[in-house]
Amino acid sequence: MVFINPVSLILGWLADLVFGDPEKLPHPIVWFGRIIAFGEKHLNHSAHRKLKGALLAVGLIAMVFGVTWAIRKPLVQEWSMIFDAIIVFYCLAGTTLIREVRQVFVALERSLDEGRAQVARIVGRDTSELTAQEVRKAALETLAENLCDGVIAPLFWLALLGTPGMLAYKMVNTLDSMIGYRTERYLLFGCWAAHIDDVANYIPARLTAVLMVLGRPKHLSFVMRNGRNHASPNSGYPEAALASILNCRFGGPHKYFGEVFDKPYIGDNDRELNTADMKTAVRVNRTAEILMLIIVFAESTISLLLAVSTY
Numbered sequence: 001m002v003f004i005n006p007v008s009l010i011l012g013w014l015a016d017l018v019f020g021d022p023e024k025l026p027h028p029i030v031w032f033g034r035i036i037a038f039g040e041k042h043l044n045h046s047a048h049r050k051l052k053g054a055l056l057a058v059g060l061i062a063m064v065f066g067v068t069w070a071i072r073k074p075l076v077q078e079w080s081m082i083f084d085a086i087i088v089f090y091c092l093a094g095t096t097l098i099r100e101v102r103q104v105f106v107a108l109e110r111s112l113d114e115g116r117a118q119v120a121r122i123v124g125r126d127t128s129e130l131t132a133q134e135v136r137k138a139a140l141e142t143l144a145e146n147l148c149d150g151v152i153a154p155l156f157w158l159a160l161l162g163t164p165g166m167l168a169y170k171m172v173n174t175l176d177s178m179i180g181y182r183t184e185r186y187l188l189f190g191c192w193a194a195h196i197d198d199v200a201n202y203i204p205a206r207l208t209a210v211l212m213v214l215g216r217p218k219h220l221s222f223v224m225r226n227g228r229n230h231a232s233p234n235s236g237y238p239e240a241a242l243a244s245i246l247n248c249r250f251g252g253p254h255k256y257f258g259e260v261f262d263k264p265y266i267g268d269n270d271r272e273l274n275t276a277d278m279k280t281a282v283r284v285n286r287t288a289e290i291l292m293l294i295i296v297f298a299e300s301t302i303s304l305l306l307a308v309s310t311y
Contacts, residue, residue, distance in 0.1 A: 002069065002163070004163065006300045006301045007081060008084035009088060009293070011088075012084070012089040016095050016096075021095075028090055028167065028170070029174055032064075033174060043189070044186075049188040049189045053179065053188065053190055053192055053193065057175050057192045060175065064167050064168045065164045068168070069164040072084070072163060088163070091170050092154060092155075094150060094151045094286070097122070097150050097285075098285060101139045101142070101278060101282070102278065102282070104122070104135065105139070112131075112135070115132065116128060119142075122139070123138050123139075124177065136273040140250070140277065143242070143278075143281050144238040145238055147208055147212070147289070148235075148238050149173050152204050152211065152288065152292050153173070153200065154169055156203065157200070169200055172193075172196055182194075201234040205234035205237045206234075208237065208241070209227065209240065211288035211291045212242065212245070214291065216245070226243070226266050226267065229251065230251065230263060231264070239251075241284075242281055242284065244267070245280065245284055247267075248271055248277070249269055
């Protein structure tokens with residue numbers, strides 16, 4: 001069994017809290033992206049595109065898990081703790097996500113064009129024709145969705161499968177973000193990547209929503225009613241949680257790679273969003289993150305104590 005030492009967990013989380021994603025250091029997610037792009041370029045053509053996409057997705061996920069496990073296994077306790085802390089640091093994206101969303105609202109105060117350019121850094125949709133309201137909505141939708149992808153789900157898989165599972169999840173998520181689209185180019189090739197991501201996020205997405213609305217029964221009932229109002233089987237749940245807390249409406253038509261997709265609406269109050277809403281959303285994100293950290297810390301501490309007691 002692979003478990004995380006609670007000290008490694010806290011050190012990795014504190015490093016993310018202070019530094020965010022290190023822009024000037026090599027990042028495994030960047031490497032993942034390059035490998036996926038290379039595979040897509042050489043495999044996504046001619047016949048059997050669905051099979052080739054499946055082999056690429058499953059092969060890369062298994063490779064990441066296996067390599068991480070093989071590197072970690074022979075390390076003595078002190079070095080395995082350092083290794084785990086580094087992996088946790090690289091896999092968490094809570095600080096960078098909040099920083100990017102804040103910058104969208106700051107840029108939008110300067111001009112609509114700057115707001116569009118800034119939000120394009122964190123969303124996959126075409127932002128060139130978005131209104132100011134749509135820019136704010138896109139940023140807050142992404143903040144909710146990526147609370148799951150960038151924080152809760154990595155910690156969930158860390159608790160289940162240790163750092164090999166955490167890093168493998170990041171490969172799952174990177175595959176989906178690059179090739180998991182229902183466009184002509186990716187529909188067949190990215191089919192398996194999208195479905196694997198759906199499975200990997202099924203529990204974390206719902207857990208994310210629960211953590212966001214914890215202690216607010218009214219919002220939880222809203223999530224249960226509206227969580228399915230999304231093209232994704234998972235993303236609607238954290239988005240519904242935030243829409244309920246902010247009393248706003250998410251969803252609607254989005255353009256990806258030149259194609260328009262009509263996403264269901266989440267919520268009914270199509271009011272104007274503002275900076276105060278962003279600050280509330282950031283507080284909700286941080287609270288949910290800390291709650292999940294406490295859960296994983298408790299689980300890792302219990303696992304460590306049980307392991308020590310067997311010797």
